[in-house]
Amino acid sequence: MIGVTRYCVGCSFCRLVCPTGAIEVMGKAEINHELCIECKKCVSYCPLEALRVIE
Numbered sequence: 579m580i581g582v583t584r585y586c587v588g589c590s591f592c593r594l595v596c597p598t599g600a601i602e603v604m605g606k607a608e609i610n611h612e613l614c615i616e617c618k619k620c621v622s623y624c625p626l627e628a629l630r631v632i633e
Contacts, residue, residue, distance in 0.1 A: 579632045580614060580621060582607045586628035592620035 586606040593601040600613035601620060607629065609620075621629045 579611065580609055580616060580618070581630050581632040582609060583628045583630060585626050586624075587626060589625065591623050591625060592629055595619045595623045 588603050588606045590603045590607075592607050593603050596619065597617060598613045598615055600610045600615075602608050602610070607620075616631075618631065621631060
């Protein structure tokens with residue numbers, strides 16, 4: 579599962595790279611876990627490392 583930390587500033591890079599459109603940004607990123615395929619592109623592209631894989 580991918581989680582959003584408090585470091586998210588809502589830059590939308592994660593939303594732009596998400597292949598399934600599972601991320602919306604309303605102040606900060608929100609992940610729709612039903613659409614998320616856990617490809618981790620959002621984690622890789624986040625400039626602030628605000629998205630993390632939660633085990």
